[in-house]
Amino acid sequence: MWKKIFGKTGQSNNDNGTALLEQIDRNSLPRHIAIIMDGNGRWANGKGMVRSVGHTAGVKALKRTLKAAIALDLEAMTVYAFSTENWKRPPTEVDFLMKLFSDYLEKELAEMDEDNVCIKFIGRVNELSPGLQKQIRDAEQRTADNTGVRFTVAVNYGGQDEMVRAVQSLARDVKAGSLEPENIDSKLLESRLDTSDLPPVDLVIRTSGDMRLSNFLIWQTAYAEFWFTDTNWPDFGKEQLAEALLDFSKRDRRFGGLNEKK
Ligand code: IPE
Numbered sequence: 236m237w238k239k240i241f242g243k244t245g246q247s248n249n250d251n252g253t254a255l256l257e258q259i260d261r262n263s264l265p266r267h268i269a270i271i272m273d274g275n276g277r278w279a280n281g282k283g284m285v286r287s288v289g290h291t292a293g294v295k296a297l298k299r300t301l302k303a304a305i306a307l308d309l310e311a312m313t314v315y316a317f318s319t320e321n322w323k324r325p326p327t328e329v330d331f332l333m334k335l336f337s338d339y340l341e342k343e344l345a346e347m348d349e350d351n352v353c354i355k356f357i358g359r360v361n362e363l364s365p366g367l368q369k370q371i372r373d374a375e376q377r378t379a380d381n382t383g384v385r386f387t388v389a390v391n392y393g394g395q396d397e398m399v400r401a402v403q404s405l406a407r408d409v410k411a412g413s414l415e416p417e418n419i420d421s422k423l424l425e426s427r428l429d430t431s432d433l434p435p436v437d438l439v440i441r442t443s444g445d446m447r448l449s450n451f452l453i454w455q456t457a458y459a460e461f462w463f464t465d466t467n468w469p470d471f472g473k474e475q476l477a478e479a480l481l482d483f484s485k486r487d488r489r490f491g492g493l494n495e496k497k
């Protein structure tokens with residue numbers, strides 16, 4: 236079964252991922268995985284190439300990984316594509332990345348739609364170029380009724396910025412007299428986050444060896460499991476995803492309580 240699904244979509248000549256996936260109990264899959272796609276620059280530099288080559292290769296890794304998520308019928312996958320801090324990079328790199336996002340949507344949207352993927356963007360999308368904003372809106376509208384993987388792309392996203400915007404929205408209601416401060420609870424705050432319609436993150440995957448959140452989904456990961464790999468993002472694919480999911484399936488999640496079996 237896995238072979239059939241993954242044969243077409245995974246990395247070529249590599250069936251380790253399929254074998255690993257066969258070991259995973261489908262009932263222990265995460266509902267929501269969040270991926271920090273890191274290490275594009277290091278991957279390219281390691282091969283004596285410029286950073287942009289790594290970003291281009293990173294898009295291929297994203298395509299592979301999304302295909303694997305579709306085959307697994309995961310409920311939600313959120314990826315970190317550009318942080319609110321990434322504007323600190325040289326303008327040439329920022330421009331390259333923005334063009335890459337635009338090309339990605341242009342080339343991949345039809346297939347994602349065919350694959351029943353529902354795509355959404357989170358972050359300060361309104362600060363992106365008008366052209367990219369339009370592509371984003373079109374992609375969201377076109378796939379809004381799709382019932383497959385909920386694929387969320389964080390662009391110009393920062394967890395702290397998201398929280399500030401949520402608090403501002405609550406403060407506006409308090410000022411308008413429609414909300415009492417005492418009635419603010421975590422559920423209400425959550426409803427003002429960009430991810431209000433998504434389940435909490437079960438598993439965070441970060442590639443390329445760094446072990447930090449870098450301002451990604453700081454609220455939503457409160458009880459997430461973390462999985463780190465030294466593999467750079469452009470080398471990520473079905474096999475690494477399978478490893479992460481297999482590891483996740485063995486974790487003992489207690490959410491502050493006690494595991495009844497012990
Ligand atoms: C991740 O790769 C992609 C983005 C942050 C846009 P990097 O560009 O951060 O690559 P490294 O971490 O410098 O190797």
Ligand code: IPE
Pocket residue numbers: 271272273274315316317318321445447449
């Ligand atoms: C996090 O990676 C952001 C994305 C993957 C888009 P960074 O490369 O920006 O993170 P730091 O600077 O190493 O923390």
Ligand code: MG
Pocket residue numbers: 273274275
């Ligand atoms: Mg990085």
